[in-house]
Amino acid sequence: MVELLFIAHEQACEAELAQLLAADLYAGQVPDTRALASRRVPRLMTLPKDVAVAHPSLASFDVLLGASA
Numbered sequence: 373m374v375e376l377l378f379i380a381h382e383q384a385c386e387a388e389l390a391q392l393l394a395a396d397l398y399a400g401q402v403p404d405t406r407a408l409a410s411r412r413v414p415r416l417m418t419l420p421k422d423v424a425v426a427h428p429s430l431a432s433f434d435v436l437l438g439a440s441a
Contacts, residue, residue, distance in 0.1 A: 375405040385412055 376393070380386045392411060396403045 376403070376408070379405065379409050379412075383409075383412060388412060 376389065380389050383389075389408065389412070392408050393403050396408075
């Protein structure tokens, strides 16, 4: 079970892995994690080059704290 969760997380393939598991279970086979990992189609994952992050001013946090107090 832990290996399946690891594969799903590392390869971001939860839906595809679920389909492969369902097919194995429907066929009456015990899922083999190594076989499942090798049957998966590798997905090219790229990170975005630039992500703009707007940092709020520290005074805006004081406003939030004052509104909840």
